[in-house]
Amino acid sequence: MKRLGVRGTAALAPIALVVLAVSIAVGTTIGPSDLGPSDAFAVFLERIGGPDSGLSAVREGIIWDLRLPRAILAAICGAGLALCGVVLQSLLRNPLADPFVLGVSSGASTGAVLVVVTGLGAGAIGLATGAFLGSMLAFGLVLLLGFVTGGTTDRMILAGVAATQLFSALTSFIVYTAADAEQTRGVLFWLLGSLSTASWTDVVVCGVVVLLGVAVCWSAAGTLDAFTFGQDAAASLGVSVAKVRLLLLVMTALMTAVIVSTSGAIGFVGLVLPHAARAIVGVRHRLLVPTATILGAIFLVWVEIASRVVIAPQELPVGVATALVGVPAFVAIMLRQRRRTQA
Template sequence: MLRSPGALAGLWIVGLLVLVVSSALVTTIGPSGLTSGDVLQSALARVSGVDSGLSRIQEGIIWNLRLPRTVMAALAGAGLALCGVILQSLLRNPLADPYILGISSGASTGAVLIVVLGIGAGAVGLTTGAFVGSLVAFGFVLLLAFASGGTTDRVVLAGVAATQLFSAMTSFVVYIAADAEQTRGVLFWLLGSLASVRWSDVVVCAVVVLAGLVVCLLHTSELDAFTFGQDAAASLGVNVARIRLVLMVVTALVTAVIVSTCGAIGFVGLVLPHAARALVGNRHRVLVPTAALMGAVFLVWIDAASRTVIAPQELPVGVATALIGVPAFVVLLLRRGRTR
């Protein structure tokens, strides 16, 4: 476990280099003959304003197809890992993440209501619908959990119920109102897809995820206090209600933006915070940026694998993360059972 400032700084520098190199390598994957040198050369040419020497087709493949998708994968991975850290700290439950607690399902329902039923007549955007859906789902989880006792295990059980409820609502809306074309597109999107990402989506997601990261970094001491329970946090001078509200809204907003752009991608917020804790410990001042960085690298490579494992077809990203996340979830359950 890394604790010294020098080791942590070295870890973050190496992580950033790995993210940059991974992004360059992943951008070359596909039937175009591009190399990582071409990607870096094109990026340097954009910055300096000189000619990259690549054809217009190659430039278009890099800047209009692959690079926005790769950057979005990094942002989505960082955002979901960040949400997992927040929820696991606030709820004091190692099994909490946006997917398991139904936030992703609620965001999916809100987005599908906009896409399929046209609620709002164009006045309400996809992200707004997903945000409202995520808030409704999370409010339902908290209401159900605290009405039944308020323990952390009840929160997870309420999240499972919310996931099933909002997934059923989404399926019902698609079944009764969507045509065949909408059904195929929506179902593939709900399983997680980065295929149609544009730079405008990347910009929105980058603003929200980076803002969420800054908010969390400003509240790392409060998150440390929450790991000892609400009463302990209050005794240390933490305004429990205000901090919880702020961080819950951040979680809902980040999840909503990611779901509205990439679909429901599960288990990233569950697995990566635990991997980061094993590396740097429980102090949120170092845990938050480490988990975000690891989540970014993780999802970049998962997306690359989803594009190639059954090529020329594409495996939904949510399916790929579930294949890794479910075994990790089982391991966490077994470990919790043995420590009781």
């Protein structure tokens, strides 16, 4: 497959943004009310100062307060998770790395479950705050274990595996010892990934963090190119390896923590989409970062749409839907790496 260069990517960027906007509009039409993409655009234009949409207050509320935040949050989460995958696969030089390799998702799950099941800090500490604190605690533990044991990429991955197992065990312990049947069902649904409780507050918080992450990672594109050849090669090019790696890992953990705190554990997006982006534009991060970000946004919007349609009127957890796509892709990536190694 012939990869796109700078000019080809720039030419396709407006088309990709249009596809993303249309995808979000379509996402607002899924549900019992008879609403179309044109209604979503009309309501959006009205809210930003345009003409009256002509819809009733109830229908406007369905679009603006329920469906539109959900679709936009799906796009933001998909973009952020794909970007995290790009950064981690470059820093760790591991094509199978994704945002959950550092145990951040498991830490977020523990924090959220602790708040939900025990009511710890009710009225002061919400679900998102508990998940965020758990995420950062897990990331801190991974950094500590990784650097104490040598600070290499392999050690960091092993530290992430250890943290994942630890916080997964803590989550199970809390659920089994403190939750009733109703709480357990709610917690398990959230842990499998769900955007059903999306709000404009979630959109703003996640949007700001992901935009910051895009800016930081895109500005460090040249450094990420150097990291793909190894730490020694990056250092020989004048890169401050320890500082840059710490900055990018912290940014990655922050994005993952905020995303997980609002949408639950959605896996495989950060694993699959970076490889799809590389197949289109190659390995240069100046093109790879924006391409993976847009692809991730479009991908998760449509996965979220599918999760509401496949077993309607019930809703399939988004994390389950991404796993159904991601596991075959994971196997394909491993087989591809095996063929490259044998060659």
